[in-house]
Amino acid sequence: MLADVSLDALPRHYDAFGLLFGVRNYAGFEPVAPGRGLPENASADLLGLQLADSDHGHTWVAWTQLACIDWRARAPRVDDRIHEYKLTSEGPLFNGKAGHHGRAWRAVAGEHADPRGSSYPEGTEWRAAGRMWRVERLSHGDVLRTDPQLRALLDTMRDLAEQNGDDNVRLVVWFDS
Structure with a gap:
């Protein structure tokens, strides 16, 4: 049985790509299913798709x-992206993460500071102008907490597995960048 579940609603979530497939694995996860190619017994529908070069x-x-994923497990190393927070009266509010943080971060970290989080010990922090940048290590569960669409996809797969058997449900993916 082939169930075509649209992934159009899924954002480009690099932490999920890294955890599941080892693609854009900035968080340093040990990927679950990297580089396998198409399944040997892929359906004719899948094999008939016109994939772009x-x-x-x-x-x-x-x-x-x-x-079987242990959602409490942590990545073996810190995230390459330094996490940025806005400092509020209620505490730090997550703002995002990236490899480069612009002038404000450079002013506090130093003009020649390495923007890769993995260059620093876990917990390293810089603070300036009401913001905090922090070197962090992600858990597998962090991926689900920040991506409700991925959680919905996994729920759909679980429901399909309950109907069709665990060994009869799989997710086939490829990337376009």
Whole structure:
């Protein structure tokens, strides 16, 4: 049985790509299903798709593997992206993460500071102008907390597995960048 679940609603969530498939793995996760290519027993519908020349990283993951993920486990190293917070009276408010943080971060970290979080010990912080930049290590669960669409996709896969058997549900993906 082939169930076509639209992934159009899924954002470009690099932490999920890194955890599941090892693509854009800035968080340093040990990927669950990297670089497998298309499944040997892929459906004719899948094999008949016209993929673009720029498509790459074809891989797949079975529900049985997704169901075994320890969502409390942490990445083996800190995130390459330094996490940025706005400092509020209620405490730090997450603002985002990136490899480069502009002038405000450079003013406090130093003009020649390395913008990769993995260059610093976990917990390293810089504070200036009502903001904080922090070097952090992600857990697998952080991926789900920041991506409700991924959680919905996994819920759909779990429901399909309950109907069709755990070994009969898989997610096939490829990337276009």
